[in-house]
Amino acid sequence: MMDNGDLILENQAARPVAWLRDAQIAQRDNLVLQGVELVVWPGDFFYLVGRVGSGKTSLIETLTGQIPLAGGEGEVCGYSLQNLTPSQIPYLRRHLGIVFQDFKLLTDRTVEKNLSFALRATGWKRKLDVERRIHEVLEQVGLTTKAYKMPNQLSGGEQQRVAIARALLNDPALLLADEPTGNLDPETSEGILLLLRSLAEKGKSIIMATHNYTIVNRFPARTFRFHAGEVHELEGGIPADLANFLV
Numbered sequence: 218m219m220d221n222g223d224l225i226l227e228n229q230a231a232r233p234v235a236w237l238r239d240a241q242i243a244q245r246d247n248l249v250l251q252g253v254e255l256v257v258w259p260g261d262f263f264y265l266v267g268r269v270g271s272g273k274t275s276l277i278e279t280l281t282g283q284i285p286l287a288g289g290e291g292e293v294c295g296y297s298l299q300n301l302t303p304s305q306i307p308y309l310r311r312h313l314g315i316v317f318q319d320f321k322l323l324t325d326r327t328v329e330k331n332l333s334f335a336l337r338a339t340g341w342k343r344k345l346d347v348e349r350r351i352h353e354v355l356e357q358v359g360l361t362t363k364a365y366k367m368p369n370q371l372s373g374g375e376q377q378r379v380a381i382a383r384a385l386l387n388d389p390a391l392l393l394a395d396e397p398t399g400n401l402d403p404e405t406s407e408g409i410l411l412l413l414r415s416l417a418e419k420g421k422s423i424i425m426a427t428h429n430y431t432i433v434n435r436f437p438a439r440t441f442r443f444h445a446g447e448v449h450e451l452e453g454g455i456p457a458d459l460a461n462f463l464v
């Protein structure tokens with residue numbers, strides 16, 4: 218029989234990184250999704266698929282606190298979404314890494330300066346710590362030789378790797394990637410996918426919205442389909458004609 222201390226420890230180890238229960242997702246007064254059920258555990262890698270405007274980005278925006286949870290309940294990295302206050306949002310974001318289709322790098326400064334800017338904005342002060350952390354994340358994405366390049370001196374795939382490095386700076390539990398391969402050619406897209414999958418294997422939870430069904434078929438993972446205002450997991454694997462299935 219475990220004593221109470223053991224029970225508490227066991228419960229903490231078994232805590233999901235994020236969950237939604239009967240969640241409603243809305244853009245202003247527009248209900249986009251309802252009845253959303255989702256549980257994200259450490260190391261999970263999920264695809265979000267569905268037509269343009271089906272609500273994938275809106276779900277990600279709800280998880281980051283950018284839009285309020287419109288109904289139901291949810292939690293991300295220990296923050297209750299239904300009770301989230303504006304002052305908590307910056308702290309929630311420190312537990313999240315966010316990656317976009319268009320990289321969103323600052324084009325007027327080097328890779329290293331992009332990363333040091335993001336670190337300092339989240340409270341890192343000591344120069345040595347900043348330098349060490351930048352080296353670590355560039356190593357994780359395979360870009361240690363590019364620290365002093367300007368973004369426009371990098372390929373699209375390299376720029377996305379810098380964006381992923383930036384997302385990793387504060388060692389987030391959950392990475393949210395919204396169409397991360399949308400601007401990349403097929404071969405570069407595969408490289409980004411392999412990088413994201415390797416991060417999940419090391420324990421990061423990753424949610425990736427994508428229209429890239431070639432990638433989904435080539436690198437199968439749990440897949441959630443957004444359709445008609447609802448989210449359902451595609452059970453029994455990915456249909457061979459996934460692209461048609463989703464149109």
Ligand SMILES: Nc1ncnc2c1ncn2[C@@H]1O[C@H](COP(=O)(O)OP(=O)(O)OP(=O)(O)O)[C@@H](O)[C@H]1O
Pocket residue numbers: 244245247249267268269270271272273274275276443
């Ligand atoms: N800022 C906003 N204000 C009002 N409505 C919005 C806003 N952003 C999105 N919407 C609407 O919410 C719905 C869901 O959009 P969302 O961007 O979440 O879909 P998506 O599945 O991510 O689409 P895509 O595949 O194009 O990225 C759409 O009807 C869209 O028009």
